[in-house]
């Protein structure tokens with residue numbers, strides 16, 4: 227068990243706001259995607275209710291990133307339907323921009339804007355997309371920077387921050403748009419163990435507030451601590467999904483068992 | 493610190509060391525020379541060889557330059573003075589001393605009435621006063637003679653400051669207009685002047701009624717207003733269409749195909765009307781009189797200012813996912829780049845008139861500026877494309893994932909970074925453009941090099957080459973060197989992604 231996982235277990239998790247409602251946040255039905263002739267995602271069916279915290283895992287190349295990138299249309303799917311917050315994803319650009327402003331995304335490599343300060347990174351989208359006045363956007367930005375515990379870095383440039391700090395800024399930047407859903411694509415896999423903990427702490431705090439989250443991650447400690455569902459993908463398909471306890475202690479599919487034994491080192 | 497403590501660790505620092513100054517320096521000239529010039533025998537040999545080269549070159553140039561003769565009326569006089577002083581070589585700077593105004597301004601007319609009124613009042617009165625010399629029915633030969641003697645008596649410096657006040661003022665204001673664009677710590681309000689400047693400069697340089705440039709500005713402002721208003725009310729496409737119609741009606745004659753003329757373009761009606769209400773203007777000067785280094789600056793700055801936005805649009809178009817736009821941009825870039833500039837200049841001077849609707853009399857200088865702009869923009873498009881390609885894909889994705897639309901993500905995220913990466917290439921293109929303005933000599937414009945020919949054609953200065961070329965080279969060097977230094981300043985200032 228890694229240091230980060232051990233650190234997570236010390237933490238008392240406040241579950242009072244972690245409630246799953248009946249309202250549907252994301253609905254994916256019979257979704258298929260090809261890269262050229264390569265069939266990456268095959269018949270994906272997935273319903274995410276508001277307030278759910280879902281962890282997606284699976285071997286490299288299984289299509290995890292592609293799946294969550296389809297949800298905010300960074301990748302185009304060719305068959306099936308994706309409905310986000312009641313809006314069906316189509317090729318209409320207006321429609322896509324609307325969904326993107328409701329769905330926050332955190333990348334493996336942070337993707338902060340290096341030519342803007344931390345504060346400007348956080349206020350840019352609210353000002354230009356949401357048309358929030360500058361003052362108000364800055365106040366919101368400082369609020370979220372305090373949440374991720376780096377308000378003192380607000381006037382630095384991304385290049386002056388450590389990896390963990392940058393990733394926390396990236397999370398704050400997404401939150402400033404007040405998204406209803408957050409997508410995470412391996413947010414900790416480019417970080418050192420010490421920084422992994424800071425970022426996971428931030429993500430747990432987010433989960434505690436009842437945010438709907440889809441996380442691609444191999445941090446099984448995180449999955450056990452906050453996820454209410456773990457999804458295992460292989461070769462572009464969802465192989466197995468279950469509550470964390472059952473998923474880890476009693477996997478059903480052979481491939482899931484193999485994957486878990488490799489990743490947990492049993 | 494005397495007793496031993498019962499530590500569990502073998503060593504624990506109890507006092508933190510204060511920061512120390514770096515070790516005493518790599519100072520001393522001898523040490524520097526030993527390390528940098530004579531660190532090994534081959535290096536020492538190379539140093540000596542280089543010194544020898546520098547010496548031979550300076551030995552050839554310096555005496556010629558420094559012994560130069562400044563006061564002489566012709567090349568023959570120069571040579572006589574040289575022999576008298578017993579010098580083997582000496583530059584004849586006298587030609588610059590006498591003709592520098594011509595090299596700077598070509599045959600751009602001086603404001604003779606102003607000079608006469610300010611510094612030559614007595615002689616003016618003797619010659620019969622302002623109206624007799626400069627008035628409508630005055631004798632041209634007498635006037636030319638009067639101006640000639642006045643110039644000779646007043647001297648070049650006075651003529652420079654007061655005779656050429658129009659181009660000088662235009663240049664000074666150019667500095668003011670460009671400053672807020674170049675240095676963003678200046679007040680932003682100055683940008684308004686930068687927008688007004690082009691019209692002001694046209695008025696100062698070409699003269700004529702002030703209402704001409706103002707009407708053009710009004711026409712452009714009206715078109716933009718219509719784009720905004722109609723765009724907000726009826727959607728972007730209709731707004732764009734309305735703007736194009738407005739532009740056509742204002743600046744061209746859309747009915748010319750039907751053989752109807754007189755109503756359109758609206759421009760002359762507007763400026764004519766304003767001119768009758770409140771006549772105000774400067775003596776008009778035609779493009780044929782423009783010349784010298786001034787011409788290089790006019791063509792160069794217009795080309796630079798206009799080609800950058802066009803180049804950016806072309807670079808974005810080339811990356812577009814829409815095949816038609818992409819195809820048009822690629823064709824444009826490749827065709828323009830694939831043909832030498834001089835061919836385009838000949839096209840501008842000779843062929844363009846055949847393609848334009850009959851009756852349009854298109855200023856040659858304007859045509860040259862358009863050609864130079866198009867040419868530079870094709871190069872810039874490729875430079876900017878390099879910058880766009882160098883940007884990590886994650887930047888585009890992050891901008892997309894925040895819900896920024898295409899234009900906003902380009903303007904706020906992609907272009908600031910891509911342009912920063914491309915600064916050296918962009919400035920390189922600008923410097924090239926600026927120097928290429930000398931090519932206009934081949935289509936009959938009087939650029940500084942063309943003027944050296946004109947000066948040599950006079951009896952006094954027949955046979956003089958080097959001095960004129962050195963002077964012209966120096967003028968160009970100063971400008972190009974400023975551009976290159978500025979680009980380095982900009983790169984340093986924008987380097988935020990490094991620690």
Ligand SMILES: Nc1ncnc2c1ncn2[C@@H]1O[C@H](COP(=O)(O)OP(=O)(O)OP(=O)(O)O)[C@@H](O)[C@H]1O
Pocket residue numbers: 261264266284285286287288289290291292293
């Ligand atoms: N742009 C692309 N063009 C073609 N094939 C691609 C492209 N992007 C991904 N693929 C392929 O699609 C498959 C799924 O990729 P994806 O990035 O979704 O995997 P992943 O599960 O996120 O893997 P990892 O854990 O390594 O991030 C891989 O086999 C990959 O090679």
Ligand SMILES: [Mg+2]
Pocket residue numbers: 290291292411412
């Ligand atoms: Mg991935």
